[in-house]
Amino acid sequence: MTNLRRADPAARRKLALVLIVGACVGAILIVAFERYRIPLSDWVLADPGTSTKRARLAFLVLAALLLAPLLAFAVYLWSLGGRVLRAQEFPPPGLGVIRDTAVITGARAVSRGRLLKALALACAIGCAVLGFLLWRFESLLSGHAP
Numbered sequence: 001m002t003n004l005r006r007a008d009p010a011a012r013r014k015l016a017l018v019l020i021v022g023a024c025v026g027a028i029l030i031v032a033f034e035r036y037r038i039p040l041s042d043w044v045l046a047d048p049g050t051s052t053k054r055a056r057l058a059f060l061v062l063a064a065l066l067l068a069p070l071l072a073f074a075v076y077l078w079s080l081g082g083r084v085l086r087a088q089e090f091p092p093p094g095l096g097v098i099r100d101t102a103v104i105t106g107a108r109a110v111s112r113g114r115l116l117k118a119l120a121l122a123c124a125i126g127c128a129v130l131g132f133l134l135w136r137f138e139s140l141l142s143g144h145a146p
Contacts, residue, residue, distance in 0.1 A: 011096025
């Protein structure tokens, strides 16, 4: 007989809240960037002696805003994969589900846990590669390639 984990209304509310907050934060960042693009450009170009440093700082902040969510997702997947491996059960105990879900145990759960860790590693590697490419791009734009 298959063990079934019932949908958790609190998990549904939490998911809806995360999606709404994430969409709002993304929209706010887009609007803020559009609104403050010209003042940012004026700030960068205001002092010719520090323009390069200011441009690099602005680029670094934008790169961090781009890479942080991917790195956070990698950390979450790694943690979830570890919980699955320890419990040998997917979804792991204590994890709320948004719909009725069959609980997988044993070797199949372990393989899912390993897959989650592999996905986390792929996200982290992607984050590192993207960070390196952004750093290279910035170096090429500033005129002194490493």
